[in-house]
Amino acid sequence: MNGVRLHNLTLGYERHPAVHHLEGAFAQGRLNAIVGPNGSGKSTLLKGIAGALAPLSGRIDLAGLAARDVAYLPQDNGVARAFPMTLETLVSLGLWGRRGLFGAVSAADRAAIAAAFAAVGLTGLEQRGIDEVSGGQLQRALFARVLVQDARLILLDEPFAALDGRTTADLIALIRRWPGEGRTVLIVSHDLDLVRSLCTQTLLLTREAVAWGDTDMVLGAENLLRARRLSEGWADDAAICHHDGHDHPHGQAA
Amino acid sequence: MSGAVVEAALLKSAAAGALSLAFGGAPLGVLLIARRMSLVGDAMSHAILPGVAIAFLITGPDPVGLTIGALIAAFVVAGASTAMSRLRAVPEDASFAVFYLAALALGVVLIGKVASANFTQALLFGEAGSFDRESLILAASAATATLVSLALFVRGFLGEGADPVFMRASRAPGWALHLLLMMLVALNLVAGFRAFGALMTVGLMMIPAAAARFWARGYAGQAGAAVLISALASLTGILLAAVIQIEPGAVMTLAAATAFAVSALAGPRGSLIQSLPCRPHLEG
Numbered sequence: 059m060n061g062v063r064l065h066n067l068t069l070g071y072e073r074h075p076a077v078h079h080l081e082g083a084f085a086q087g088r089l090n091a092i093v094g095p096n097g098s099g100k101s102t103l104l105k106g107i108a109g110a111l112a113p114l115s116g117r118i119d120l121a122g123l124a125a126r127d128v129a130y131l132p133q134d135n136g137v138a139r140a141f142p143m144t145l146e147t148l149v150s151l152g153l154w155g156r157r158g159l160f161g162a163v164s165a166a167d168r169a170a171i172a173a174a175f176a177a178v179g180l181t182g183l184e185q186r187g188i189d190e191v192s193g194g195q196l197q198r199a200l201f202a203r204v205l206v207q208d209a210r211l212i213l214l215d216e217p218f219a220a221l222d223g224r225t226t227a228d229l230i231a232l233i234r235r236w237p238g239e240g241r242t243v244l245i246v247s248h249d250l251d252l253v254r255s256l257c258t259q260t261l262l263l264t265r266e267a268v269a270w271g272d273t274d275m276v277l278g279a280e281n282l283l284r285a286r287r288l289s290e291g292w293a294d295d296a297a298i299c300h301h302d303g304h305d306h307p308h309g310q311a312a
Numbered sequence: 313m314s315g316a317v318v319e320a321a322l323l324k325s326a327a328a329g330a331l332s333l334a335f336g337g338a339p340l341g342v343l344l345i346a347r348r349m350s351l352v353g354d355a356m357s358h359a360i361l362p363g364v365a366i367a368f369l370i371t372g373p374d375p376v377g378l379t380i381g382a383l384i385a386a387f388v389v390a391g392a393s394t395a396m397s398r399l400r401a402v403p404e405d406a407s408f409a410v411f412y413l414a415a416l417a418l419g420v421v422l423i424g425k426v427a428s429a430n431f432t433q434a435l436l437f438g439e440a441g442s443f444d445r446e447s448l449i450l451a452a453s454a455a456t457a458t459l460v461s462l463a464l465f466v467r468g469f470l471g472e473g474a475d476p477v478f479m480r481a482s483r484a485p486g487w488a489l490h491l492l493l494m495m496l497v498a499l500n501l502v503a504g505f506r507a508f509g510a511l512m513t514v515g516l517m518m519i520p521a522a523a524a525r526f527w528a529r530g531y532a533g534q535a536g537a538a539v540l541i542s543a544l545a546s547l548t549g550i551l552l553a554a555v556i557q558i559e560p561g562a563v564m565t566l567a568a569a570t571a572f573a574v575s576a577l578a579g580p581r582g583s584l585i586q587s588l589p590c591r592p593h594l595e596g
Binding site: 108109110130135141142143150153154157187 | 342346347348464465467468470471473474475476477478479480481482483484485525528529530531533534
């Protein structure tokens, strides 16, 4: 039943763990938030769930979802703006999961692309180059690509960073529709007010789970204070994790 | 048969070969420039040299042998560079610079040892008279393979170029597409190197592609513009070279460079004229 379940999950880079021993589940068909101080491993966790980073230990259970059922919008969107590409081609990349290397684009696909442009308010800009639009318009186009992907699980990393209020409001309205369509959404954000108003479930992360559950409970003053205390104690390159009363380096275990 | 008829036949086959190379090379040049891999063509053309030298050692100046040697060398570099591009520690253009300089050095050593200065010059700058039936078939095959591959995989090539993070998350076969792109570049360069020279063939691949950026926005438009510019520059270059009686490779490249200069000055997209302050706007 649960959309994404983490089993004793540890993720990191070059064998330095960034998040430790996560155990729990994100609620299916709901808006889930992942919050925490800078460097708490939020983006790393999302990258791991997206399949772009292999676990150091433990595992991620997507309850049978295939790669094409997952849409992932990273924080630095990674789009090479100098590439000769129109917004329409960028959005149509969302078909990759279903059409792959060879598949032809059908009339229904074209209709889906047109509908996605309409949904994000970019109708009429289909033939603009990706180097000719504002950051906000590019983010709208990337949301249109998520719509075209038609994914069951949608992963958004700081989707509203550097966007104006109008764009943010439009995209939030779009996100609010997704649970009703049976989609599970995970949003990484540093904006607690936004999370309180948008997400029913929240994971508060400081390299380990401080609290996980209903947003109002998780974002209580006591948990937030604890998260801040934990983050102040971090060394920059800690390779040792303190868990279950014993210390162990992660590198050798893998 | 009079000398003029022979000359006309030679001109015709050189022109047909150059058109094939325009259709194959220019769309690849657009992809390479967009992916900031302009150096790749250079690297590949130099990688051809040691392959040709080794083939020369084995078969002598047999054109088929030289072409096969060039193809093998170019494919080895294509494969090695694909493997290197998966390494994160060295940026892609830097790993190409390593290949390019090493291959150039090896080529200079081998060719200096086995062949005459004339042979080396023909290799680098071309000998249009060598565009025989086999060369034409190879050039046409390279163009066909390129256009068919682009038609089949254009979504993959464009996705890998514009948003590699997304493509990785979508489990797209990035390394296979990269390898295919490198192979196609290799094939087109080898198809042109004997007639127009290893270096000049790169010029005809990259310069029209660079010029095309001033004319169109999307990939299809830029590829079309690059083919057109490459074809025009090639034909102009071949005719001019026939008039002034020199090898056409360099003249074709100069014609392409002229087209680039015109595009950079007056093209409709981001050219010099476009970036001048516009008086009516200031007044309005």
